[in-house]
Amino acid sequence: MPVYGLIDANSFYCSCQRVFEASIRAVPVVVLSNNDGCAIARTKEAKRLGIKMGEAWHLVRRRPELKGVRWYSSNYPLYADMSRRMYQVLESRVPRVEPYSIDEMFLDLSGLPYDLPTFCRQLRHEVRAVAKIPTCIGWGPTKTIAKLANGIAKDRPELDGVCDLDREADRQAVYRELPIGEVWGIGRRIAERLQRAGIQTIADFVAMDSRAARDMLTVVGARVQSELRGQSCLPLSEVAAPRKGLACTRTFGRLVDNWTDLREAVSHYATTAAEKLRAEGMTASFLTVFIQTNPHQKDTSWYANQQSCGIEPTCDTLVLITEALRLLRKIWKPGYRYFKAGVMLDGLCPAGLQAGLFQTRDPVKSSRLMDALDAVNGRYGRGTLRPLSTGLDRTWRARQSLLSPAYTTRLEDIMEVKAW
DNA sequence: TCTGGGGTCCTAGGACCC
DNA sequence: TCTGGGGTCCTAGGACCC
Numbered sequence: 001m002p003v004y005g006l007i008d009a010n011s012f013y014c015s016c017q018r019v020f021e022a023s024i025r026a027v028p029v030v031v032l033s034n035n036d037g038c039a040i041a042r043t044k045e046a047k048r049l050g051i052k053m054g055e056a057w058h059l060v061r062r063r064p065e066l067k068g069v070r071w072y073s074s075n076y077p078l079y080a081d082m083s084r085r086m087y088q089v090l091e092s093r094v095p096r097v098e099p100y101s102i103d104e105m106f107l108d109l110s111g112l113p114y115d116l117p118t119f120c121r122q123l124r125h126e127v128r129a130v131a132k133i134p135t136c137i138g139w140g141p142t143k144t145i146a147k148l149a150n151g152i153a154k155d156r157p158e159l160d161g162v163c164d165l166d167r168e169a170d171r172q173a174v175y176r177e178l179p180i181g182e183v184w185g186i187g188r189r190i191a192e193r194l195q196r197a198g199i200q201t202i203a204d205f206v207a208m209d210s211r212a213a214r215d216m217l218t219v220v221g222a223r224v225q226s227e228l229r230g231q232s233c234l235p236l237s238e239v240a241a242p243r244k245g246l247a248c249t250r251t252f253g254r255l256v257d258n259w260t261d262l263r264e265a266v267s268h269y270a271t272t273a274a275e276k277l278r279a280e281g282m283t284a285s286f287l288t289v290f291i292q293t294n295p296h297q298k299d300t301s302w303y304a305n306q307q308s309c310g311i312e313p314t315c316d317t318l319v320l321i322t323e324a325l326r327l328l329r330k331i332w333k334p335g336y337r338y339f340k341a342g343v344m345l346d347g348l349c350p351a352g353l354q355a356g357l358f359q360t361r362d363p364v365k366s367s368r369l370m371d372a373l374d375a376v377n378g379r380y381g382r383g384t385l386r387p388l389s390t391g392l393d394r395t396w397r398a399r400q401s402l403l404s405p406a407y408t409t410r411l412e413d414i415m416e417v418k419a420w
Numbered sequence: 421t422c423t424g425g426g427g428t429c430c431t432a433g434g435a436c437c438c
Numbered sequence: 439t440c441t442g443g444g445g446t447c448c449t450a451g452g453a454c455c456c
Contacts, residue, residue: 296423
C-alpha cells in the first residue's frame with residue numbers, strides 16, 4: 001500500500017520574512033499581494049487578530065487592534081529561494097519528492113523502514129534547522145487524505161505538527177467531524193451544491209453513491225471521492241509536467257488613462273513574459289493581450305477587452321513586444337482609466353525543436369541577441385538592458401511600499417553581521 | 421488611496437468533416 | 439433529395455488550487 005505525505009510550510013511568506021528579522025518572530029506578521037492590495041499570508045498571531053485571507057489591506061489596516069501588525073510587500077525571489085532550500089532538505093531524506101506549490105511538497109513515504117510519526121517529526125525539525133522554515137506534515141494512503149491530514153496537523157497544536165491518517169478507523173472519526181468543504185478539490189461552489197443535497201460532512205460524501213457523485217460533480221468529484229475512500233487516483237510525479245502557458249499581468253499602481261503609459265506597461269509585461277519563456281528554454285506560438293478598467297466598478301466607465309493571435313514560435317522579446325503592441329492597438333479605447341493589463345503566452349514548446357518551414361526571421365541572430373540581453377541582465381540586474389518601449393519613468397508600476405531585501409538572491413542585499 | 425497573480429483541468433457547444 | 443451518426447478540433451466558461 002502506498003503512503004503519501006504532504007509537508008506544508010506554516011504561513012510560508014511570513015516565515016520567510018521572519019528568517020531574516022529576529023524582531024518579528026513573536027509579533028503578528030502579514031504579507032501583502034502585489035500592489036500591496038490584500039493580505040495573502042498571515043502568521044497565527046495575525047489570524048488570531050481576525051485578519052482574513054484576501055482581505056483588502058487598505059481597509060484592514062485602519063482597525064485599531066492591528067496597530068502592532070508588521071506587514072510586508074511580497075518578495076517572490078526570496079520565497080522561491082527559500083522554497084528551494086526546503087526542497088533540498090526533503091530530497092536528501094525522502095526517496096521521492098514532488099514539489100506541489102511554492103510551500104508544499106508531496107512525499108512518497110511508502111515502505112520506509114522507519115516509524116512514520118517519529119520520522120516525520122525528525123523531518124520537520126530538520127527543515128526547521130536547515131531551511132529555517134516551520135512546517136506540518138500529514139500522511140495517508142492517497143494524496144487527498146495526506147492533504148487533509150496536513151490541515152489537521154496545522155489546526156491541532158497538540159499533534160506536534162504531524163498527523164497520521166493511514167488507518168481506516170482514524171479516518172472515519174475525522175470524516176464524521178469535518179465539513180465536506182475542508183477537502184482538497186471541493187471548493188466553495190461545490191460544497192454549497194453538496195450541502196443543498198444534504199451532504200454536510202466528509203463521511204456523508206464518502207457514503208454517497210459513486211454514480212450519483214459522478215453525475216453531480218463530473219469525473220473530478222468522483223476522483224475526490226475515490227481518494228477519500230483510500231483508492232489512490234493521483235500518482236506522485238517527481239518531474240513537473242511541462243507548462244502549457246505563462247502570463248505576466250499586473251494591476252497598475254495608479255489608473256492609466258493614456259496610450260503612452262499603457263504601451264510602456266504592455267511592452268514591459270511582454271519583456272518579462274519573454275524572459276520567463278527563455279529561462280525555461282521554451283518558445284510560444286500564441287499570444288494574448290488584455291486590458292481592463294476597474295472590475296470592481298462595473299458601470300458605464302467600465303471596459304475590458306482582449307485579443308489573441310498565433311505567431312511563429314519565438315522567445316524573442318522584440319518580436320513579442322511588436323506583436324503585443326499590434327494587438328493592444330486593436331483593443332485600446334481612449335477615454336477610459338485602465339486598471340490592469342496583461343500579456344499571456346500559450347502554445348509553449350521546447351526551443352529549437354520546431355524550426356518552421358517558412359522561417360521569416362533569422363533565428364541565429366535572434367537567439368544571439370537574446371543571449372546577450374540575458375547575460376547582461378543576469379550580471380548587472382534585471383532591466384539593466386531593456387527595450388526603450390518599456391519606458392523610463394514607469395510611473396504606472398505597482399506599489400511595493402515595504403519590500404524587503406532579496407536576502408538570498410542578490411549580492412548587494414546580503415545581510416551584514418557585525419561581531420565585536 | 422481603494423480589492424493579487426499566477427496556474428490547472430473539465431465540460432459543453434459549435435463548426436466541420438466523412 | 440432527405441436524413442442520420444459519429445468523430446475531431448476549437449473555444450469559452452466554470453471550477454478548483456496556491
